Amino acid sequence: MALSVYVAGLGHGAGKSTVALGLAELLSRQVGRVGVFRPLVTEPGADQTLRLLAERYRVELPVEELAGATYAEAAALVADGRREELISRIVERYRAVERRCPSVVVIGSDFDDAPETGHGGLPRELAFNARLATEFGAVLVPVLDGRGQDADAIGGAVRSAYHDCEDLGATVLAVIANRVPAPLRLPELPVPAYAIPDLPVVSAPTVAEVATALRATRLTGDDAALRRDVLGFVVGAAQVPTLLDHLVDGALMITPGDRADLLLAASAAHVAGQVSLAGLVLTLGIRPDDRVMRLVERLNTGLAVLSVRTDSFETVAASSRISGRLSVDNPRKVQTALGAFEERVDGEELARRLRVTRSVRVTPLMFENDLIERARGDRRRIVLPEGCDERILRATEILLRRGVADLTLLGDPAEVARRARELGVDVGRAEVVDPATAPCRDEFAAGYAQLRRHKGVRLELARDAVGDPNYFGTMMVATGRADGMVSGATRSTAATIRPAFEIIKTRPGVSVASSVFFMLLADRVLVYGDCAIIPDPDAGQLADIAVSSAETATRFGVEPRVAMLSYSTGTSGSGADVDKVAAATELVRKRRPDLLVEGPIQYDAAIDPQVAAAKLPGSAVAGRATVFVFPDLNTGNNTYKAVQRSAGAVAVGPVIQGLRRPVNDLSRGATVPDIVNTVAITAIQAAAEEQR
Structure with missing residues (x-):
């Protein structure tokens, strides 16, 4: 029998996907293959959470085979008095997945008890999920929504969740309160209880999700623009100065399509760096004058401009009901969710409770996950000389969100910030240093001249040399300002390792790197x-x-x-x-x-x-x-x-x-995951060299 963990939400929108993702990541470090399963889906093959987990963990079965039944099929069977047939059908589909995977993460149902949901007559949700968990031989992780509740209310809900599940005969692994407003101490239970904070970037919908829900027409903006997160809404109805006072980062501005002044003002504010908007929605089905749209396009905002037929009030009301979902198309949201789970949930404790024996098989995903976990366990500072490269910036966001390493990016801070804003990535926690103006450049020049004096290197030549990002980054490593360096996404291998050979050199007893x-x-x-x-x-x-x-x-x-x-x-x-x-x-x-x-x-x-x-x-x-x-x-x-x-x-x-200290080279064709893995490896090497 496969090890199975069943994630059940207590109420709609509890955030089961984040917990399921975190558990799958944890299990992927212990076993060779992780399967995923949902008892009920709205439409076969269309479930975004199943698609995400199936792709991330390389489940070899078609997505359609990872679900038990549709909600419509379930409702029909229950209405006909064939509830046990429904349970049997779901269990049979689950066993087919279990036979192929040594471990399975099950994401529970998403229906409500109220008839107006369209699923009236279905069994009570928690009892339904607890019954399935028992039939699957799975341990249960109940997840409750902590949004808008105080500490006492959340604590009471956690206790109730545990006892309700126990009363239903389920074996509870842990209880998780998700989207809590602030760090809090949960009550003592016979099982671990964890609280995961509410992160807007996880729960916020993307522009694409808003566009789909509103049935909007896209006037401008590429796929990257549609992946931006919507953290709030601003209605544009006043004059330009008033609007500018109310624009905030991550906001989706909603304004009538005939307000060209507000459209241009918001676009200009975004381009100027005054604010970083999520996008723009034009209401009433009015398309701005072509001359205005051409000007907006020439501003090159990187934002999507959407058009809807409804008025501003209806548009805001409809938008506010949209919640974000983890999906394959939004890796940034996935990494943020993983970071939140790993920060607040004790993975080692859960692994012990699961009693999973580590497989002798080591898959690529297990190896990569082990790299991340080891680097997080002994966090180091890594310098990345190519601070303006898109892949480096995207990898930086992932590394920081998952707590893999502290990072220093080399480059003009204004240019790095501009490039990050264009890409819609958050690298605010990274240190940014410009080799051309850094106060330590003279110190580095003197040190490099001393090291290379036998080659006739004078101070002035040394100062020019350490202005090169790779030489500057290598000097940071040599002087202890960084623990390691990763470079080569845009430059040759020789340009990366030559400074290391000249400055850091090999360890005693090693003739060659x-x-x-x-x-x-x-x-x-x-x-x-x-x-x-x-x-x-x-x-x-x-x-x-x-x-x-x-x-x-x-x-x-x-x-x-x-x-x-x-x-x-x-x-x-x-x-x-x-x-x-x-x-x-x-x-x-x-x-x-x-x-x-x-x-x-x-x-x-x-x-x-x-x-x-x-x-x-x-x-x-x-x-x-x-x-x-x-x-x-x-x-x-x-x-x-x-x-x-x-x-x-x-x-x-x-x-x-x-080498005495780690410096690693990237292929110029390196992908973002390649960079993440290399930084993790470098951090692990740095920790080992210190222990040596």
Whole structure:
């Protein structure tokens, strides 16, 4: 039987999706595959929460198969007196998901008792969900809505929720009060109770959701404009000065379509940085003059302008009833919800209560989640020299919201702020430093000149050098102002690592800095080195790469069994290349007699137990290798790319190893998740170097 956690809301709009997302994230660190299920949906395949969780956790079943029945089907069965048939049908659909997944997060129903909801006659919601949780063999997490309630009311509701669920025969894992107005102490219960704060960015609808609910026509604005969060509403009916006094960040301005003055004023205020609006809605079905719309478009606000047929009063009334939902299309909201859950819910305590045994299988998502969790546990400051790059800014928002690291962005603060505002991302908690005007530039110049005096570097030349963001960021790391650096989204590998080689240098006992890629396969993580830095290492350098790679593997939870790769296994071949690998293997054994290492060995003998039994029987590494050391850069780089493309592996790296302090390089094709993972890795390396 799969481990199942059932999330049940006490009342409509309690925020079950945030809790379900947080629990799925927690479970994904413990087991190889997480499934999701909803007993009832409005329409098969259209449930946004199911789509989000199914995509995020790579559920292999179609979304349509992750639900038990539609609300209409359920109401019809109950009306005919066939309630048990409904329960049986839902349980059968759930078991089909359970058979495919070792763990399942169930998101309970969303109907109300009142007949006007359209689902009259359905069983009482909490009893219905408690019954299903019992049938599924699931532990129950009741979630209640704390909006607009004081501490006493929330505490009473938490106690009632627990006892009501117990009375219904459910096994309660924890009780969660969601969207509470402020931090509060919940009553002592036999199970943990947690309070998650009300975050407008999670509960607020997006412009797209408002547009859909209002059946609006989009006049301007791209998809990014539709993803902005609506934190409030401002009705434009007065004169321009009065309107400007009332515009606030995140507001959706609603005004009649014939008020060109207010449309232009709000657009100009947004572009000027006076306010950051969510969007604009024009009422009464009036489209502004084409000359006005052309001017609005030339202002390039990045905002959506919507048109509706209703008047302003009806539009505001309808908009205020719209609540936001977590969805695949809004990763920012997803990351914020996860951050809130992880900050206020004790994941370790819940994991203990769930009694989940960590699987020996390590999936990409498990590995990535472990990176985030470890980095959060020993938070470090990482400097990002490419502070104005869109991917860096989007990754910064995610990293800050999830508490992965403290960040310093390099760049002109005004330009960074402008770019963030254009993208609609929040990087306000990041430190922003301009290398051109920073007070420490002279100190860095003097330090760099001292380090490079043997190369004839004078103070003036040093001052120019440290004005370069990569050199400036590296000096921040060298002087302890940052714990590590991540760069390379817009610049070459050489531009990132050259300053590190000149300033930070390698650790004692390590002759060369090298790199590894973490290759995330479907069921395990392999370590490949060196695939990015040293073109043709000699035997001593190859031994250094092997030892460093084994240490890196250990640091990131991969038990090192080192394969020194060659075109020959054992003594089956000869030649200078084979001799180099054999010599390097002996050096590794002398330096680290505790390491399991085999070489020379071919790739197939290193990874395939059957081939290993034929080519190298009795080896502790052959067929079970986790760390693969390539004889040269040509072989390593081509192999990692071949495995990445042909086997569908996720390649995380390159992770640079052997330096006194961590500096890591990004591919110029790096995605936002790549940057998040690399920053987490760098933070973990920084913590390990300090412990060393």
